[in-house]
Amino acid sequence: MLQSEYFIPTLKEVGSEAVIPSHQLMLKAGLVRQVAAGVFSFLPLGYRLLKKVMEIIREEMDRIGGQEFLLPALNPIEIWQQTGRVEAIGDVMFHIKNREGLVLAPTHEEIITFHARQHIKSYRNMPQIWYQIQTKFRNEPRPKSGVLRGRQFIMKDSYSLDTSWEGLDQSYEKHFHAYKRIFERCGIKFFIVGASSGAMGGSKSQEFMVESDSGEDLCVISEESGYAANLEVATSLVPPVGRIEDNFELEIFPTPNSKTIDDLVNHFGFDEKRCAKSVVYIIDSEPVLILMRGNDELNETKLSAVFNTTNIRPAESEELIRFTGADHGSIGPVNLKTKIKVVADNLLKDANGLISGANIDGYHYKNIDFKRDCHIDAYYDLRTVREGELCPFGTPLKIVKAIELGHIFKLGTKYSESLGATFLDAQGNEQPIIMGSYGIGVERVLACFIEQNHDEKGIIWKYPLIPFHAHLLGLNVIKSQVVKNTSFDIYNNLRSEGFDILFDDRDETAGVKFNDADLIGIPIQIIAGEKNIKNGLVEIKYRESGNRELVEISSLAKFLRDYYNRYETGEK
């Protein structure tokens, strides 16, 4: 490719709106341009790289027997109504205004299930793995971080159809390994965490994560034991509060100006652990009192999972007073005004000697015994894990920010049941198809790679994620006849040997070419300058290390072949 004819609008500076390295570099290196909030155009160089990612994904999906589809982004809303996801997804789904009944698909479980219902009628038709690489539309409340969170993005989404739960396990396992291979081949450092299924429904799910300050997820990891989980589902080893010897009588006492656990601890000297914090949530329209130990934070995802609904929200002040008798700061499990459901975190199981609100503003009870003084409907793990606690295997855990690259779900029968996608098993019984769902954010792969592979000068691509095999820089190529003839010969020769070469034949100064080459980040730069050419040589610069060496012009093809063979044979 002649750079003089190729559209790579590099920039010296980008505006202050780009705050993370990948966003800045994708703009500077001429990979993308923003069109609207969360909407990007990929320019030729960027799209070339995106296609490399997609090729790797295709190869690995095909390897596990995936069949590539192309499903429509325009979907009839009716099918989404049948699975109840119009409400579940809510404002995140784009609705078409001037053609009633159409929406833009944010994901494709419904359409896949629609086709499965049409044609998968027998256990003999399964298993199937269906996938596509296609544009998704999600009306994100706040797009951010360049292509990391957009309103339109490319996803590789796949779906497995199985006759049994064991079959689903196998399809899931295949995806697990395919995803590992995809991200390993892309040269990305990642880790895998147990995750929440959220409103997707289903049982098991895992996320493929890249540690990054730009990430939107918090993950709990313990390197010693290998424990890794999204904070939404993470658990830790914390001793329960338990019971104390002296079980005194329940006692009410005034606590003016003490609305928080910290206030109680500071004003009265209580042990924070023996304070039972109360929060009230409205879960599927029903009030539920939730008791947490001390200042433990309620994990809404866990709460959501326990009650098997995403329809949860904290109660308003007015509701608190109506259901409990007091406003926040004075609520507790004893003396509730109305009979509402009461659940507590596992750490509080059967504890006594507790302090909690009296459901009278400005009063608390002490010496509460959960077994004696109130009724707890159930105990669950509801707390949010904290840094420094021990993971379930007993080793210290830490919390890191991460970008979600991929997510794999065991969906089960949620979609096949709601859409009636059934088959006849070997006994002639009608059964719902058992499904899995698996996604990869394609642009995120590129962005994460750049986050992990750049320096102050620009991007550092590594095979196989390279836009070209080499960047040929013709210095003073317009005026120097020697450089011109030789560099064009090199260019034509290497191309005929099967290499993709970006040839900087522009009428630019050497400095401009060096800086653009470092910015674009092709791993090998071939620098053709007059002096070296006269000795039959060119200089090779390795983008990553900055090391340089002289190579005979006649052996350049061999040089490149050897260089890339080292990657192919895994020597590097």
Place this chain on the structure above:
RNA sequence: CGGGGCGUAGCACAGCCCGGUUAGCGCGCCUGCUUUGGGAGCAGGAGGUCGCAGGUUCAAAUCCUGCCGCCCCGACCA
């Protein structure tokens, strides 16, 4: 959706608080000459509805109101 910030030439910004010449700087772009291994030099030149609408004023990029757009923090995130 709550909080904050921004919108001036292709790009990045200053000017606005305190209204008043022909709206400014750098980069980029065009022409010519010179230069040519780390973002060249000189000379000349083109390019602006100051986001949109309304208002105040003799006079608005500047003050006021509304709207739109974009970014950041938070909430949300199938």
